[in-house]
Amino acid sequence: MxxxxxxxxxxxxxxxxxxxxxxxxxxxxxxxxxxxxxxxxxxxxxxxxxxxxxxxxxxxxxxxxxxxxxxxxxxxxxxxxxxxxxxxxxxxxxxxxxxxxxxxxxxxxxxVTEQRRSQAELRRLNESLAQKNAELEQFVLTISHDLKSPIVTIMGYIGHLRRDIQVGRDDELPVYAERIEGAAVRLKQKIDDLMRLSRIGREAHCPQEVSLVERAAAAIEARRPEFVQLGASVRLNIEEPTAWCDPQHIDQILDNLLGNAIKYGCTNPSPQICVRSWRAGDEHIGISVEDNGAGIDPRYADRIFDLFWRLPSKAEGTGVGLSIVRRIASLYHGKTWVETSPGNGAKFSVTLPSKPPADSRSGLTPPGERMTT
Amino acid sequence: MTDHSKPVHFLLVEDDEDHADLVARAMREHRVGNTMSRVADGEAALDYLYQRGGHAKASRPDVVLLDLNLPKLGGQEVLSTLKSDPELSAIPVVVLTTSEADADRVKAYASRANSYVVKPLDFQQFHDMVRQLGMYWSIWNRPPA
CATH class of the missing domain: 3.30.450.20 (PAS domain)
Known part of the structure; x- marks a missing residue:
């Protein structure tokens, strides 16, 4: 015994x-x-x-x-x-x-340490899956709504066009053609945007140390003609010189945020834009693009990163640029937010890793390997 | 039996210029809705209903055709504001949207929408929908006052 x-x-x-x-x-x-x-x-x-x-x-x-x-x-x-x-x-x-x-x-x-750890991990994965499913459902609904809208327009005016041709009326045909064309262009833009958005999660990318000074300077340079046209001055304030991410991702974030500032933040007679980086805790850096434009109603602060959501009465854009920024940041478990108030400009910020992840659970892979979401 | 003498005033809350035009054309063609006004966002809808701002002289509509995906203030917010105000709650609200999401429909009815209509893609169906909607609310429906 x-x-x-x-x-x-x-x-x-x-x-x-x-x-x-x-x-x-x-x-x-x-x-x-x-x-x-x-x-x-x-x-x-x-x-x-x-x-x-x-x-x-x-x-x-x-x-x-x-x-x-x-x-x-x-x-x-x-x-x-x-x-x-x-x-x-x-x-x-x-x-x-x-x-x-x-x-x-x-x-x-x-x-039962391992058992409890496995159970906790399983719970976390289930919660994450449920959240992903909810996001996917919302994504599908948003897409179906936004893609259906121009189709209603196209089908409607084609109907009018057919009927007018049948009865020999042609005075409104150019109007119908113009509206059909406009809707088709909007549809194409949205499909292109969706393709851009979907590529972020699908394509392999290579996290590595990137120089924020170089990347931000290049992003500003690429937009220089627009800044010149608007008479905007752009300032670079890089306190934290590097980030750990795919160079294409940082380029896309900077270009989208600068593009956003150009579209909506240059309402001031002397537009000023500041690109800044700073240390955000032990493992992250923050990047922000700030303008001195009209600012945004704080009520829209939560919705502004939503897919296809655009500021009221703003005709430009398809409402996908900031969604792309958020999606890229989420690949790195980073955050996105806006600080703004009407009349006081807007500051869009993103956090990204400052160094390689300590372990594989952070969701990042070594350079050259595929990163999945 | 039905009172044709009283003109029926529709307020269309729709941000999409093309959709607003298509609804207006169908209404004109079928001679429904003696009057149709249109606003393009949620805040303007409430201004219109409360007769304030640029709509101080607007007359209260008999029926509201309300899109959901609106700038400034969403259609669901407009609906719940309208239906929770005793002065406005009797105005019938027909949600007219491209959204087929169950959640949108359930939420709209929970906020006391009178009807929920998904815009048909087909031209003829779109026309039939506007005609029948117009006929129902302007001829067959009897408002409380």
């Missing part, structure tokens, strides 16, 4: 009716990091966290009154305490044993 207990793959511990340990096996020694001579003759509550000691005595007394074969703490998460005071999750099964020397309890103890 002693040999069986000693060789058991789970921890086994035998205590008498006063809670004194009379037998432990090798697995108990390993699990709780106690040599057995320290445990034998001592109280079993040395193996539980100090905060539970008071209630443990009462639970032992209750068990002694109605001893049976059962799991300990059914429905509750049990915790063991190692010799060094660290804690770990355990499952315990209790077995009463009657002998000539009196009544004992043999407890089987399993370290």
């Amino acid at each position: 002693i040999h069986v207990i000693e060789a058991a793959p789970v921890g086994m511990i035998k205590v008498d009716s006063s809670g004194t340990i009379v037998l432990v096996n090798r697995e108990i020694e390993r699990m709780f990091q106690y040599p057995r001579q320290e445990l034998l003759g001592g109280q079993v509550d040395v193996l539980i966290p100090l905060r539970y000691k008071g209630s443990h005595a009462a639970l032992m007394a209750r068990y002694a009154a109605r001893p049976d074969h059962r799991k300990m703490g059914e429905g509750r998460d049990l915790t063991g305490r190692r010799r060094d005071g660290t804690e770990f999750p355990i499952d315990v099964a209790l077995n009463p044993v009657e002998t000539a020397e009196g009544r004992f309890v043999i407890a089987s103890v399993i370290d």
Whole structure:
């Protein structure tokens, strides 16, 4: 019997009716990091966290009154305490044993650290999947709504066109043609935008150290003719010189934010745009593009990154540029937000990693490998 | 039996110029809706209904045709504001949208929309929809006052 207990793959511990340990096996020694001579003759509550000691005595007394074969703490998460005071999750099964020397309890103890970690990971994955499904559903609805709208227009005016031709009327044909063409162009723009958006998640990309000074200067240079035309001055304030991401991604973020500032942020007679980077915690950097334009009603701050959402009364754009910025940032577990108020300009910010991820769970892969979402 | 003498005033809340034009053409063609006014965003819709701002002299509409995806203030917000105001809640609101999302439909009815109509893609169906909608609300429906 002693040999069986000693060789058991789970921890086994035998205590008498006063809670004194009379037998432990090798697995108990390993699990709780106690040599057995320290445990034998001592109280079993040395193996539980100090905060539970008071209630443990009462639970032992209750068990002694109605001893049976059962799991300990059914429905509750049990915790063991190692010799060094660290804690770990355990499952315990209790077995009463009657002998000539009196009544004992043999407890089987399993370290469930890995099991709990797997369960937590599974829960996290399920939650993430549910969120992705909800996002996908919303995405499909948005697309179907926004793609259907120009189709209603096209079908409607084709109907008018056909009917007018049948009755020999031609005065409104140019109007119909113009409206059909306009809707077709909008449809094409939206499809192109969707393709751009979908490529972000599908294409392999190579996170690496990128120079924000170089990338921001190049992005500004590419937009220089537009800044000149608007009479806008652009300032670069790079406090944090590098980020860890795909160079194409940082280029796209900067170009979209600058394009956004050009479209909506240059209403001031002396437009000023500032591109800035700063340290945002230990592992991230922040990048912002700030303008001194008309600003945005704070009510729209949440919606402004939504797919196809455009500011009221703004004719330009298809409402996908900021969605792309958010999608890229999310690949790196980064954040996107806007700080603004009417009349005081707008500052769009993004966070990206400042260095390679510490482990693969961060969702990033080494240079050259495919990154998936 | 039906009162044809009283003109029926439709307010179309629609940001898409083309869709607004298509609805207006169909209404004119089928001679429904003796009057049709149009605003292009949610805030303007509430200004119109509350007769404020540039719409101070507007007359209250008999029926509102309301798109959901609107600038400034969404159609759902317009609907819930209108239906929670005792002065305006009796005005029938027909949601006229391209959205087939269950969530939009359920939310609209929860906010006491009187009807929810998805804009048909087919030209003839679009015309039939506008004609029947117009006929129903201007001829067959009897308002409380």
